Amino acid sequence: MDQPNLVRQIFATTGSTYDLMVKVATLGQDSSWKKRILEISSQITPKTILDLACGTGILTFALAQRFPESAVVGIDLQEEYLLYARAKKIKSAVKNVEFFQANAEDVVENRYDLITASYLPKYINMNVVIRNCSKILNPEGLIVFHDFTYPENAFYRLTYNIYWVLLRSVLHMSQSWREMGRELKHIIVESTWVTTMKSALEVHGFTEIQVEIQPWEVSAIVYATRRGTVH
């Protein structure tokens, strides 16, 4: 199965419970990681922001609130998630945000000062996405990607494996999340997104590349600045 179809399969019918599940499954860490993404993003004052794989818009709305003068665009493969994101917009006072259906690997239009992605890197061809980002990011623009990592430290890894046994049995109880429970850990264990992203950033004209491993080594944030003229 190709990657977009695998993604559609594991996320199918999870939209209504996603926001709760991400809090529970990360034991509340998701909001700390997103807070850190916002802090890093505040190094600049972006006028235009692209949030790749926005899902139900958790990070997209947080960016729009942090930068109220900016125009924020969220894109995602899953139309179902975008329906929830658009419904949130109708109910909220946040108006500087728009949501579109698109594959992150195909985004090569418009110009942005900030490009973010949370929980996308493990699913993509990193070289393609970073090359595209280098074309659409303005000079001095910032890219901030975040995703899960498999801990290297032996104690953290043991704890993580035990946690996954418990999490899988919780996910198994829900028809919608069962497929995620079956697939996600393998995807995380096999992913080399941090090293692949660092290399791709070097190749495609980014500088000040930073890698921040988060507590317990269960996720990382990688960010960098686009220097020079846009190709």
Ligand SMILES: C[S@@+](CC[C@H](N)C(=O)[O-])C[C@H]1O[C@@H](n2cnc3c(N)ncnc32)[C@H](O)[C@@H]1O
């Ligand atoms: C775990 S959700 C994360 C949503 C949001 N970024 C957040 O932090 O809550 C992962 C999202 O990645 C999206 N996704 C995966 N591969 C994608 C791709 N190639 N292009 C666009 N979206 C993609 C899925 O549809 C899903 O909504």
